[in-house]
Amino acid sequence: MFCSSLLAAVLLATSFVSAAPLKTRQAAGVPKVVVAHHIVGLTAAFTVDDWLSDIKAAQANGIDGFALNVGNDPFTTTQTENAFQAAEQLNSGFKLFFSFDMSSFPCQSADGAATLRSLTLQFASRPNQLTVDGKAFVSTFAGEACSFGQSDVPTGWRTQYTQHPETTGKVHFVPSFFIDPATFNTFSGVMDGDFNFNSGWPIDLHVAQAPALLPGVDLNNVVGTGGDVALQKFIGSFDTDNQHITNLASVANSAQTYMAAVAPWFFTHFGADTFNKNFIFDGDEHLWVTRWENVIANRDKVSLVEIVTWNDFGESHYIGPQHGQLPVGSDAWVDGMDHSGFLALTNYFATQFKTGTAPAIEKDLLVMYARPHPRDAKPADPVGAPTDFQLFQDKMWAVVLATADGQLTLTDGGANTQTFPVTAGVNKLSLPIAAGGIMHGTLTRAGATVVDLKPDFTFNPNPAAFNYNAFTASATSA
Template identity: 50%
Template structure:
């Protein structure tokens, strides 16, 4: 009996360790044509995408050109948005060229919305990556996020039994910070089970533990709660809408206490059927142009090629790799290539999906009015994200693809959001620490979900400076004064077409990426900006731009062996220089592993 008891004891200890160390991989919603079956822990599911039928137009921005966002020249209030075109002169060390380029003068509404509601910017924090966290780690995250213009964390929580303790630490750290920093739960229904009434009871317990905490985000005097997915949950009730209503939002334990804004991956036309469930909508997929896949781009290329009159030119265009076509366009190539690039650029930072969801929320507004006895405006929470790359093989989590993040996605999406701020209530940055999908803006710390091969040495905290600038504009309705010259630069670590012995192949949609260094500069006054991608620069690897005061988006091609360097000069003097060492960044031609993550760096004037 003693031997049996001892064996059972060690089995229990081993099982506890396995459960404690398990790091969940969250589901994402991806295009229908790219639907792998993804494994989350022991659960399997098929990723989905809601349909979108609208379209928009966004300016074309080739690499080597400059797009400038100018600050508001006066303090006069304005309720209109304008776009203008200006002429910029781009010169290199070996040649001089002048080009007329699109200039984005997108300005946010200059006064707060008439209803007086507060705008919020929050960041998605993966609790599943915080197993080794102590309260001090949470305190560091809270302070850094607050300094970066972020008002709170959406705490993504899954089924691991240790996560409630980390959540409690997060709330306590926020309280001890003495900052106006809010938290709310984002129930990860790709991880949390939702097959029975007992599962719903567990969710209610999670929410009730913090519903009255001083740092709980409140909306309409209710605790704000969100989800990732959950559109298939039935809690043993036989219907999704009925299940969420009876077992969660209108259950006696929670009724009147929560403001529920889930991210359900459903056709927005169904929103109206969630009467008594949804108080708003979080549009997770709005952070990336997920419609733009390799197949989508090839279809556009075929349409462009069909308009080319000469058969030889048409055939040559179709025989080129897609990446080469896009790179040729960015370098100022043939009009056919440029036409394809322009067609794809319309989706970078687009608000098409926001418009679709906002229109659908009108039906939910009527339902909310009936429920509460007064006119209620549903909350709309938009997403913004700087990047997306995940690289798990079929023998792991079977997630290996990118979403198009080139052409200054982060800045353009923010600018679109700011222009639409009167329709948006909350912006959620995706994410603070999701290393598995490469869209983290916080420091690399805690646990990683086997993502070290593409995150080691790939710090993203430089993006926090841009986050603060744009978040401030969204919340206040006015771009902040640029008090110091700043430069932000990023690039992938190797060529898009590089070959590697990596057993996991190139990610789906890799053909969409360009071999380029992307830069955003914030200047206090007109200046010259020089970008360099070679130790022996020529006209292709060094370009100088004359930029006005404000925000300018620049780019330059890069080839294997290339470096990253940016300099801001004014009156013949260097005011900012950014030059990562070769050990920190050298563009590879033959990488050990495929890595479509971004290396990000920044420099600020003293």
């Protein structure tokens, strides 16, 4: 119960800590909220101190709460209790809410809904439960096939959960149902809002569709041919959000609370002998930053942003530190692949989303990232190359949050070296990286070096196995 996004892929300036409870999206002065999807299924051995560590790290980087992705695990209640205890102990206003993993919970009989109601009510009155107008905020991963023994799915959710005598008037329900948004109108009495789980990635961009989606683009020769510009149309796009928001408005009596996703990366590499998942979504063209920018540009339509994810290591879209369990076998592409660079950028964009104003940059920040080996490497890997790996480019990616104008020099230690002008604010830059190359970035201003970042990294031409995860590094000025 760790790889939440598999089912999705197959089926198609005020911090919140001091704000009033969330109101509906249309209300004036609604505080914006940023949460991170936390896979509780990977926390079997967590103590309260482990939860304290995660909450402190998240809150220090502009994250207001965790969506507790829980499933049918024997430790679900214990670890939820530990998470709430940690949040209460900190007394910092950090919020928690359930994201029920309906690919894990049984949901074809009324008993399944009784389990969800029991969990909801057990924690609904805790002080750190995220609420909307006094109601417990609850989300899901999937659930579009759950009838709970009723005649159809909307009736099942309505009669057995949202409008059941035990929970009616007590839940603000914002599920992620993987359905055609045009059918949202059948969920009256169910959907108070919608979480568009897949909106953080360009999930419709596949190699098989590239000739139609990217006419004239050669995926083997993207750099310098205009192909990168064509790709940028898909990276971080708000198109599916608009579809969801438009159709959410057709749900009778819905509060229309819309929750968008942001995600930094995606790669998973499980063979047929385990979870049989081996594919990528394109994370190049500065997906993490571009998606944030597009959500911020449309912030009047969005109540909450959910980061996907804090700790889904098996799918490589984590931004939190590696601790707790790893899905069996995923250490091959997770160990040594630090994502703290993605986390380092989060506070800036989360703050801008919540306040509507870009925060002052007090220290220069340089973040660099790359995959650990060339796109077309051919290791003796029995699992084989992941589907759609050809979308990736052999580049290092750099983001500079600059206090003032300057210059950034990027080099792979060989023939690829370039100096770019940097302006105050956000700068997105990239440089090709050759096999055997390194990542080295130097930010200068008025002839002086202000940041010099050269992580322990080599673009390995002969990897032992396929690894399309991202290695990130970051540094700030003094």
